[in-house]
Amino acid sequence: MWNNCIQLHAKQSKGCTPRFSVANERKIGLAWQQSLHSVNCQFKSGRYKLYDELLTGGRGQKPATTNVALQIVLQDSAISNTKMCYLLTSVNVPPLSRRRMQKNSQHGRQHKCTACNG
Numbered sequence: 001m002w003n004n005c006i007q008l009h010a011k012q013s014k015g016c017t018p019r020f021s022v023a024n025e026r027k028i029g030l031a032w033q034q035s036l037h038s039v040n041c042q043f044k045s046g047r048y049k050l051y052d053e054l055l056t057g058g059r060g061q062k063p064a065t066t067n068v069a070l071q072i073v074l075q076d077s078a079i080s081n082t083k084m085c086y087l088l089t090s091v092n093v094p095p096l097s098r099r100r101m102q103k104n105s106q107h108g109r110q111h112k113c114t115a116c117n118g
């Protein structure tokens, strides 16, 4: 993200000494999307996904591998999704919706064998 933004900024805003600031941040469970903007000019990058996506073959937003990995770990632990929501909220991470967590859990069951050879 940083390297791309520095190159884009150099092409689009000639003569500006970049001083980037994070903007347009979006948290999706444990995964984040961010964009950068230059404080000294009007440059604003597109939003970058700071996570890998799980290739599901379906339509719509692809789940972040970190969120699916969390569901895989939760399946083998005594911590429920409700308790994990409390835990994430207490550390200022907005938890996913219950529906999204269930979908990630389904993806986790499907991909568990390839993810951990288990």
Ligand SMILES: [Zn+2]
Pocket: 009, 013, 016, 017, 018, 019, 038, 039, 040, 041, 042, 043
């Ligand atoms: Zn600039």
